[in-house]
Amino acid sequence: MPNVYIINKGGHDHSDAERFGDLVFLSTGTINRYAVSQMFRQFINTLAKSDPSDHILITGLTVMSVVACAIFAVKHNRLNLLLYKSPRGREQGHYVERTLMLEDI
Secondary structure: OOEEEEOOEOOOOOHHHHHHOEEEEOOEOOOOOOOHHHHHHHHHHHHOOOOOOOEEEOOOOHHHHHHHHHHHHHHHOEEEEEEEEOOOOOOOOEEEEEEEEOOOO
């Protein structure tokens, strides 16, 4: 089964993302937004085990998502994202999948 890499474990309910794969947290708690090298070192070991069928779930600090997505995109020449779609009317909030194929760059 694919993995869903969640940028930061921050207390949100990510259970809907389980339909895309096993949940794997890249970080927990507070991280300094300017410690980009630390983020890279923390994420690279986990994302080194990722497969092209895995996803990145966008959450947490923007810079953290940028670092994780850069690692994934360079490794796989594609980017599989899970984005949260807020509820509207009677619809429940849920995750939607978006994929960018980067081989033509």
